[in-house]
Amino acid sequence: MEKKTKYFTLGILGGFGIIAIVIAILMFIPLIAMVTGPSTVAVIPVVGEIGYGASSENVTIANPDVFSQMMDEANNDPNIGAIVLDINSPGGSPVAGEEMLEKVNSSQKPVVARISDTGASAAYMVASGADEIVASPSSWVGSIGVILTLSDLSEYYKKQGVDIYSITGGKYKDMGADYRNLTTDEKNMLQTMVDEQYNSFINIVAKNRNLTVDYVKKIAEGKPYTGQQALNISLIDRLGGKDYAIELAANKSNMSYYNVLDYGTGLGFFGI
Known part of the structure; x- marks a missing residue:
């Protein structure tokens, strides 16, 4: 009986010890970031129609309130050094787009916009506030x-x-x-x-x-352009994909080795 009590006591103490270690790590992470500098690129999605509704099974909405929350989290996290906007949107509400643009313009950290299939209308408005815009040659861009x-x-x-x-x-x-x-x-x-x-x-x-x-x-007039055409008329800065945009953002924050935190998938992974 005494031996069981000892094991039980040791188990409790061990559990508290693990909790204490986890708490200590969480407390020291911001301090480490302050000393060594940020080591993460945040990828924030702008996917679907821009508006104030909620996404459903059949409709994806890029909501400015959700976007603002993600931007605030990324800017307030000392481990995050740069932000990539992963855009695939035909546009939507101009008011919602202006709200999202305000968050991009006020970002304390470098922002790179990456346009995948489409970055048109209000979505392009949001992208225009980034430090640089990257799109694929066949992306649809503009529609101003x-x-x-x-x-x-x-x-x-x-x-x-x-x-x-x-x-x-x-x-x-x-x-x-x-x-x-x-x-x-x-x-x-x-x-x-x-x-x-x-x-x-x-x-x-x-x-x-x-x-x-x-x-x-x-060049406006509501015209859509391919990524290559958009580059030729200065609507974007570079041609490339998502990985290239992430690398570009990391370079803007002087990170030679970095992790990636994708708000779209909720997953973090290592990059070089």
Whole structure:
């Protein structure tokens, strides 16, 4: 009985010892990073439509709140020396894109944007804030523009014998409703709003890419470009894949040997 008690006591002490060692390691990691410098590149995904919804089984959303949280974690972690944005997105909400761009612009650590299949519209806006942009030769890049889509189903409703009535307070309250067409005044109003967003987009790209506004206007117009074409017109900086972008980011933080923490997979792995 006494022997069992001794083993039990030793087991408890051993367990506490392991816990103490783990706590000590966790406490010393930040101190080690302060002495030796950062040793990790964080890879943050920007995948799917940019917007405020939540991802589901069939739809992937790049949510600015989730993105901001990942950017904050990477910037506050002393072990992380640089960030790679792993972009595969057709764009989405301009407001959500602007929020994400703000986080990129305010990053305290070097940021490299890597465009895989697509980095268009609001997704390109986000990428433009990075220190450098890398894309594959066949990537789709750019599409600097704004679109507003409305439907006029008034003729369809008539054929179906459907009468729709609306009682509004305000002349423009049902503007864009699908049971009637837009008036000339409404079309002009919406065009002015779209033009304002478009000009803002152009100014953002011009500032972030160190280009003139007139030049960006010339190459914008909602045009998509291949990665090779985008390189030729200064919308990106280099051609390459994900590994190349990670290596580039590590070099910007003077890391000759580094680990990679991929927020998209939740996995960390070693790199050279």
